[in-house]
Amino acid sequence: MATEASAAKFKQSDLIPIPLPPDYHPELIVTPSHDGLHFWEFMIAGSIAGMVEHMAMFPIDTIKTRMQVLGSCPIKSAGLRQALQSIIKSDGPAGLYRGIGAMGLGAGPAHAVYFSMYEMCKETFTRGNPxxxxxxxxxxxxxxVASDAVFTPMDMVKQRLQLGSGSPYKGVFDCVRTVLREEGFRAFYASYKTTILMNAPFTAVHFATYEAAKRGLMGISMESANDERLVVHATAGAVAGALAAAVTTPLDVVKTQLQCQGVCGCDRYANGSIKDVLKTIVKKDGYRGLFRGWMPRMMFHAPAAAICWSTYEAGKSFFQELNHDNDRS
Known part of the structure; x- marks a missing residue:
C-alpha cells in the first residue's frame, strides 16, 4: 500500500510545465555527408566549374571540331594554323564562338551531375582509404555515364554549329527543331555509345591521375599546402587533363564524325557503328586521321582541367567555410 501511495504521489508532480515561446520552431540538424558538404553544394560548385571551363576554352574546342570532320567541310588539313586561319577567313573571330550557347545550356547541368556523382561514388568506393x-x-x-546522358544532346548541337557559316542552322533552337523534324530524337544520342567508350577511360585516367598528382604535390611542402592549394589543384588538373586527352583522341575523332554526319557535306554513316567510322577514317586519311585534332585537344584539356579543378575546389572551400561558420553560430 505504501508503494502504491508513493507511486501515485510521484505521478502527481508539483512541477509546473513551462510553455514554449510562440516563435519556437524545432530544427533538424542535418550533417553534411562528405568533405563537410551537402549534395546540392557539390552540384553548385561543379556546375560553376564546368561552365567556367568550357566557356573559357571554347575557341580551342571549335578548332578541334573543325579539324576532326571529314568530307567537303571547310577544314581538310590537320594543321592547327591552317584550321585557325580558315575559320577566321570564312567566319571571322566570331566563328570561334559559334555554338557557345549550346555549351552554356549543357555544361552547367552536366557538370553538376558529374561532380556530385563523383563525390558520392568516391566516398562509397574508397571505404576510408583516400x-x-x-x-x-x-x-x-x-x-x-550519368553526366554524358545530360550533356550529349547539347554537345551534338554545339558541334554542328561549330562547323561555321556553311552549317544550315541559324542557332541553338533552330538546330534542335530541325534535327527533331528531319532526323528524330535518336540523332541527339547518335554518339552516346562512342562518348561513353571515350569518356570512361578518359575519366578513369583523369580522376586517378588528378588525385595522385594532388597528393604528391601537397606532400612536397606540407607546411605551405594550404597557401598553395590553388596552384596544386591547377597543376594536378592540367597533368590529368593532358594525359587523358592524349589517350582518348581516336575515340574523340569518331564521336565528332558521328555528331556532324550529313552536315556541311560531312560523311554520313549507314549504321553509325564505331567500327564503320574507324574504317572510313583510315581509308580516307590513314591512321594519322585517328589523331586529327590531338594538339588542340590537349591544348583544350590541360588548361581546361586546371581551370575546372581549381574553380571546383575553390567552390568546395567556400561552402566548407560557410558550413563551418554556420555550425559555430
Whole structure:
C-alpha cells in the first residue's frame, strides 16, 4: 500500500510545465555527408566549374571540331594554323564562338551531375582509404555515364554549329527543331555509345591521375599546402587533363564524325557503328586521321582541367567555410 501511495504521489508532480515561446520552431540538424558538404553544394560548385571551363576554352574546342570532320567541310588539313586561319577567313573571330550557347545550356547541368556523382561514388568506393586509385577511376566512370546522358544532346548541337557559316542552322533552337523534324530524337544520342567508350577511360585516367598528382604535390611542402592549394589543384588538373586527352583522341575523332554526319557535306554513316567510322577514317586519311585534332585537344584539356579543378575546389572551400561558420553560430 505504501508503494502504491508513493507511486501515485510521484505521478502527481508539483512541477509546473513551462510553455514554449510562440516563435519556437524545432530544427533538424542535418550533417553534411562528405568533405563537410551537402549534395546540392557539390552540384553548385561543379556546375560553376564546368561552365567556367568550357566557356573559357571554347575557341580551342571549335578548332578541334573543325579539324576532326571529314568530307567537303571547310577544314581538310590537320594543321592547327591552317584550321585557325580558315575559320577566321570564312567566319571571322566570331566563328570561334559559334555554338557557345549550346555549351552554356549543357555544361552547367552536366557538370553538376558529374561532380556530385563523383563525390558520392568516391566516398562509397574508397571505404576510408583516400589513396585508392582504382576507386577514384571507378567513381569517375560512373560520373561520366550519368553526366554524358545530360550533356550529349547539347554537345551534338554545339558541334554542328561549330562547323561555321556553311552549317544550315541559324542557332541553338533552330538546330534542335530541325534535327527533331528531319532526323528524330535518336540523332541527339547518335554518339552516346562512342562518348561513353571515350569518356570512361578518359575519366578513369583523369580522376586517378588528378588525385595522385594532388597528393604528391601537397606532400612536397606540407607546411605551405594550404597557401598553395590553388596552384596544386591547377597543376594536378592540367597533368590529368593532358594525359587523358592524349589517350582518348581516336575515340574523340569518331564521336565528332558521328555528331556532324550529313552536315556541311560531312560523311554520313549507314549504321553509325564505331567500327564503320574507324574504317572510313583510315581509308580516307590513314591512321594519322585517328589523331586529327590531338594538339588542340590537349591544348583544350590541360588548361581546361586546371581551370575546372581549381574553380571546383575553390567552390568546395567556400561552402566548407560557410558550413563551418554556420555550425559555430
Amino acid at each position: 589513396n585508392n586509385p582504382t576507386a577514384h577511376a571507378a567513381a569517375g566512370v560512373v560520373a561520366t
